[in-house]
Amino acid sequence: MKVSEIVEKLKLKVYSGQKGLDREISGGYVSDLLSDVMGNAREGEVWITLQVHQNVMAIASLKDLAAVILVNNLEPLENTVRHSNDENIPVLGTSLSTFEIAGKLYQLFNQ
């Protein structure tokens, strides 16, 4: 499944990193603790978080994540957007909570 497919099916906003929409997704990871993501997320995963600062993109890039989904209508900071565009890793958004969007992504991914 590509990032563009989850954007369409989960009606996600695309804030930045449009060039990375054809990245292939290997799964998802949910955490707001950066060292947890650093240690445990795997390549190609979509990271669901409420953190909006640019260290999120540093980690997404170092870990080769497929995309980041910001929950609760949170918007990325300016530096986050810039970094996302530089690395071609999309930052996406939803009005849903972490619980709801993680559930939907899990379902979509395992159907």
Added chain:
Amino acid sequence: MEGVWGRLFILKLIFSIQGGDFTHAGHPSSEVKKVLKQLDIDGKTIKNIVIALYEAEVNVVAHAWRGTVDVEIDESKITILVSDEGPGIPDIEQAMQAGFSTASKQVREMGFGAGMGLPNMKKNTDELYIESEVGKGTTVKMVNNFS
């Protein structure tokens, strides 16, 4: 560079880190990752090194005043030395425990301060040495062997 040690080459990289500067955290890790990819080091080893170096970097940013990252790569291993001037670690054994953190409220709000950094470094290196002097600073040495 064939020398008395019989090594084929030695590659050195040096970076500086400013305490409190979260905007540049991850830069040394990102550069080292690029170099290791160019050297065709296997993916799993690169992933381990990137995790450990990022955590070491962020610890300088979050807990110390300033520091340097010295990287030495030869054909069999990578040795990374992260030295900082900072408050030091009074009890290294306690600091190594998962969940132990003295991170400030501000640092925690960013999602750091889970007390997982040092355990991540331990898990992802072949050798980890920490020396620290309270009020002076901390030196972390990490070695990863190439397979």
